[in-house]
Amino acid sequence: MSDGGWVPNRPHIPFSLYLLCAGFATCQAVLSLGTRIGATWQVLLVGVALLAPCALALRRDRGGVALRGCAVASVCLLCACAASGLVGTMDATAAVLGRVAVSSCELRVESDPSLGKRGYRARAGVWRGGERLGDVWVTSERRFGTGWRLRAVGRFSRGKGEWRAFARRQGVCGTVNVVHVIEARPPTGLRAAIEGVRSHVLKGMAPRSSPARAILAGSVCGDRDALQELGLDDVFAICGVAHLVAVSGGHIAIASAIVGRLLGKSRLVPAWRIAILVAVTGLFVVFCGAPVSAVRSWLMCGVAFGSRLAGRRAHSLSAVCVVALGMLTLDPGVTGQLGFTLSVVSVVGLCILSPYMGYVLRVAFPTPRLPRGLPARVRSRVESTYGSSRDVVAACLVAQLVTGPITCSTFGTLSLVAPLANLLLAPLFSLLVGAGMAYSCLGGVRPLASPFLLACDVAGGLVARLLGWMAGLPLASVAVSLDLAPACAVTVALVAALLVAWPRPRRGPMLAALGAAVLLAGCLLLRWRFLSPARVCVLDVGQGDAILVQDGAAAVLVDTGPDDSCAKELGRLHVTHLDAVVITHLHDDHYGGLASLRGNVSCDRVVFADGVTGGMPTEVRKAARDLAGSRVGEVGLGDTVRVGRFALRVVWPEGPVDGMDNEDSIELALAFDSGGRRMSGLLTGDAEEDQTGEALRHGRVGDVDFLKVGHHGSRVSIDAAEARRLDPEVSVASAGRGNKYGHPSPDCVRVLRKSGSTFLCTMDVGTVTLEPGEKGVRVSVERGRGSTASFVA
Secondary structure: OEOOEOOOOOOOOOHHHHHHHHHHHHHHHHHHHOOOOOHHHHHHHHHHHHHHHHHHHHOOOHHHHHHHHHHHHHHHHHHHHHHHHHHHHHHHHHHHHHHOOHHHOEEEEOOOOEEEOOEEEEEEEEEEOOEEEEEEEEEEOOOOOOOOEEEEEEEEEOOOHHHHHHHHHOOOOOEEEEEEEEEEEOOOHHHHHHHHHHHHHHHHHOHHHOHHHHHHHHHHHOOOHHHHHOOHHHHHHHHOOHHHHOOOHHHHHHHHHHHHHHHOOOOOOHHHHHHHHHHHHHHHHHHOOOOHHHHHHHHHHHHHHHHHHOOOOOOHHHHHHHHHHHHHHHOHHHHHOHHHHHHHHHHHHHHHHHHHHHHHHHHHOOOOOOOOOOOHHHHHHHHHHHHHHHHHHHHHHHHHHHHHHHHHHHHOEEEOOHHHHHHHHHHHHHHHHHHHHHHHHOOOOHHHHHHHHHHHHHHHHHHHHHHHHHHOOOOOEEEOOOOHHHHHHHHHHHHHHHHHHOOOOOHHHHHHHHHHHHHHHHHHHHHHHHOEEEEEEEOOOOOOOOEEEEEEOEEEEEOOOOOOHHHHHHHHOOOOEEOEEEOOOOOHHHHOOOHHHEOOEEEOOEEEEOOOOOOOOHHHHHHHHHHHOOOEEEEOOOOEEEEOOEEEEEEEOOOOOOOOOHHHOOEEEEEEEEOOEEEEEEEOOOOOHHHHHHHHHOOOOOOOOEEEOHHHHOOOOOOHHHHHHHOOOEEEEOOOOOOOOOOOOHHHHHHHHHOOOEEEEHHHHOOEEEEOEOOOOEEEEEEEEOOEEEEEO
């Protein structure tokens, strides 16, 4: 026995886990590739999958090796057939919607809608002639909840690239953009009754009245609209506690505890108590919109209760594997739903590793010695609280470890404050959810419900304040770039090695290793924060602009791209602080990534063109204030932004603008001259030949070493005369692969190359980095330029 007590037993890994992994991988492979198996072959394969294990079992296979192998193959065959059937359904549905008018079909909404930039999006079933065809995404400006039936004029699209693959992996054939609603019928029957109660409860909660109420509505009713509108969903993600507000196993556990406590005082036999408990928690899941993670948790509870009735001890890991395997066999599309995947992976990881991680923390951080004169009751309470807190941190670390490859590859961020956030917020959320459930049950009786709502306001207010504080901490969340497959392989290998070795850790070596890791991380952070090379990076952010100017401890970002791809690129380049963000103009491909920077980098100020801040959209103002507080300003003609030894001088626009048009873009003349190294350039935003021509005519800019090509290289971004006067050695355009605008224009490329400039585009070579040199600008590209990845211009 060591300082942490006995080492926990090595966990038993049920065979059902291997079956689940095989089934999951098969479903995703078939859905991603779009493989279709003929009906005859499907019947034959299903028959083989069902009969082969039975035949081997009758032969009494010694050791069960062949039987287990046959079982894995059978699960793969069953899942392949199910997924292939879903692929066929998607293709058939897309063919129908591509041939007939959308208005000839009925769209039945099957999930709660989520609020995005283009309105609400929900999953819906397509019905025609009394037959269900398949699933689509439905987008509309109006909100339609679960159970609504729509007939509408709309446009169907299968999508392109990553979006199409994303939809296909979930069993969705495409998107119907609703233009005009012809008929909208609300749900009926039990669904209508539940939705009516939910609407009444939400009305009493008033989610948009305060952050506390928005958190309450999301946690208890599954309504996330107010969270999204107030930007709280981003804050939850930054702090690594999005699972607390997503209705899942924790919420069902609280509901079960409340109902179980009430039923414990009754004289009902155990079977009736369990039946009522399962029914009530099931109604709660439906009340919250039936998210797939909550359905999975509820089914797990049902399996556990069934085991209890049968007189057998429930095995959580086996239960989650059996439930998840059943769900993906019935609907292979759930394997592509992030909520389902994260839910299953986190529960599996907790079942396997949580006891050991708790033991490791007990060894590393044993319960501190308390004063001898402390009363026994107080001593016991302190030790219990300390132990519980340690277990919460252990669970959080395990969940981050096992889900890290998925979250980091999907969102590109890793929350460093997640253990602290879970430790502080978990007790408050238990109070919030418990009081919120009580309020929901008593919502029609104001005198009885008001105290519970007051408790929710107090707990929710504390949660909102703590979230805001932690999200504002330096390095609360860092951008991480991971490829899913290699990261998952490494994680599985590490877990497997741990299970085989199952070592007994010792406190001294553990603390020494932890100290060394902290020291190494600190040295790297200091190097990245204060010793960055002088460089200009035209970031690969798709169809948008984002340019990083960096020198030593100073860094300025010019535009933020269309989405969170800018934050991911900054993370890849190890940028943790920005002295300023300059938004050239108010087009979303230049400011769209502003909100995603919060929590990933700290920022001193956000700057717009002269005249813009007075009338800019609310979403831009909010994103700027969330990132830099009240430090939002303007720059005008002749103003200079210093970035270490770089100088960025405004050469356009000439006066106040509203920032709504391309000609309102800030143009910056860049200069660097230090120690024999020089570089000059022009950053143009979306300015085109007329604006650049004015800056040239007035002598504000001349010969440059590099040009960030205006408006993504459009046909009118520059003319031949301007190209000759600027005479850039390197010209870089920022554009997304397959963009619908045809950027960069062949005419623009031809003009620049004819002037003697080397032309590069981010969609071809990735991020382009330019560094000042004594013999010219040193250029390096992310994905190689022909056979070389760097050159001197």
